[in-house]
Amino acid sequence: MSSAETTVAESNTTDEVVAELRRRSSFVFVSHVKPDGDTLGAGLALGLALKQLGKRVAYFQQDPVPRNLRFLPDSEDVTRDVAADLPADTLWVFCDMSDFTRAGEYLPAIPREHMLDIDHHLGNSHFGAFNYVLPTEASTGTCVLRLLHALGVTITPEIATCILTTIMTDTGAFMHTNTTPAVLRMSAEMIELGADKPLITDQIFANKRFAATKLLGMALERAVLDDDGRFCWTYVDEAMLREANADGEDTEEIVQHLRAVDGVECAALFKDYEGAVRVSLRSRGRINVQAAAAMLGGGGHFMASGLTYPERDLRKAVDGVHAALRAQGL
């Protein structure tokens, strides 16, 4: 898989990683900033398992645990503080991040030989002395599940809940195309082992802030359908945030609703607050929204991209994005 030219280390084998986990006495699990159910659930699952083996386990995360993930077992122990008395052989386990810098600026300096990198992203930089990077896995949690099976630990209901949370997070609750037969079978296994699927569903997918619901309403009421129904867009501005008592975190779902409109080929949300007009773009598969965003200095993927418009002028931003999308065949 690797070549002589590249300095990127190959991924370690499951056996190599398991041997390192057995060798160490102490672990700190690290999740990325703006944590989601995968980065946090993966670390908690492996932490809970290593406690069974008598290991010392801590969890580092720069940001507080989001309210909708506080149901996760052990999440009350997640902190940005690092104990002063960590053993010298402590292994820092980074979950679900392409590079350790995604852990944020509060992360202390850690020698590479004490870093294990567990991830499922193609672009992972293999930054650890140990790297367990499986790009065909649906979540970092399912990478961890492989390790749990190899370690031979008991998958308790708590661990199963953490793993199922990673799966449901990264498959959009089984909606995304990474929901393979293997993923469905692993989910079945986790439920049989005691994963509390109704709790996960309720906490992660049915637990919206009222402010976000109001803001969604205001944004959808203002939605516009252009280009013979192929382009659906709307905006959120400071007045709307104020009226809904909402903040920038409450806008996440809006563009998905626009993309779901029958016949739409791409969708855009214009966010006119915090000093700039930022744009989220989504495609249904025909229009390359990464290329459209790149024309205006942005980036992302074919299906999802974003940009900050050069000028803070909503009308100009709408026109500019519209032109870029048409250049991509809208």
Place this chain on the structure above:
Amino acid sequence: MSSAETTVAESNTTDEVVAELRRRSSFVFVSHVKPDGDTLGAGLALGLALKQLGKRVAYFQQDPVPRNLRFLPDSEDVTRDVAADLPADTLWVFCDMSDFTRAGEYLPAIPREHMLDIDHHLGNSHFGAFNYVLPTEASTGTCVLRLLHALGVTITPEIATCILTTIMTDTGAFMHTNTTPAVLRMSAEMIELGADKPLITDQIFANKRFAATKLLGMALERAVLDDDGRFCWTYVDEAMLREANADGEDTEEIVQHLRAVDGVECAALFKDYEGAVRVSLRSRGRINVQAAAAMLGGGGHFMASGLTYPERDLRKAVDGVHAALRAQGL
């Protein structure tokens, strides 16, 4: 399971139903009015399978196939017309309905001995000469899957797509609590056999009318949070329907969004159009909304119920429903 006192026939065994399917030469599959992915997908799956055995197959449905189900194989053959030359041994197979009257008034009179009733509802009236009613199944389609396995037919990608559609419809895309390990494993099997899950997801769950999206926005913008955040409600009236260019069918999703607000224990949508104020109630598990609806002449289940308010007065309806919910412990 049955008793001497009851006239309700026991469900037939799989072998008995399979024998009857082999015995007959001709079939008409019947779906219920306001068809969904389960009633239609179940009939199409069994119809496609019986064609493999050289049987004559037709599909009866009073309503047109909804736009978002037209991707289903053979759905173009679904009609409310009945051929004049049906063989005398034609078996009418009713899918996903408690009683044959759910097929609508266009259904011709059919002798009971030519009726097969396939369903997964507890309250099924066993109206056929043959009844295959399995209340533990997640969808009528998974009842059909049992028959397909017993018939030994090839589960083609088309059949697998129909079965997976029934599962995803009746589990709310794997969100409801009927998403058992067995259901997830069946879904895995269907994908391996060629079910087009991305197509199903896109057609059924990401294919909203623009009018429904606008109306959702208008309703959510008007949402009210009462009783210290335990009760969330909103309304839709004729002016809103007009402004959104929407109709009564476009209100379905609204109450789910209200129910999903953090801390909410029950949610209500007041529909003030078509000559009355109708109310949809949803619970998160503590408040019995069936009992609340019953106090005002309505009905339903513990978690979901509905009623028509005695007076066409939105303000009075809100107050009346509020009082009924408080009587149930809100």
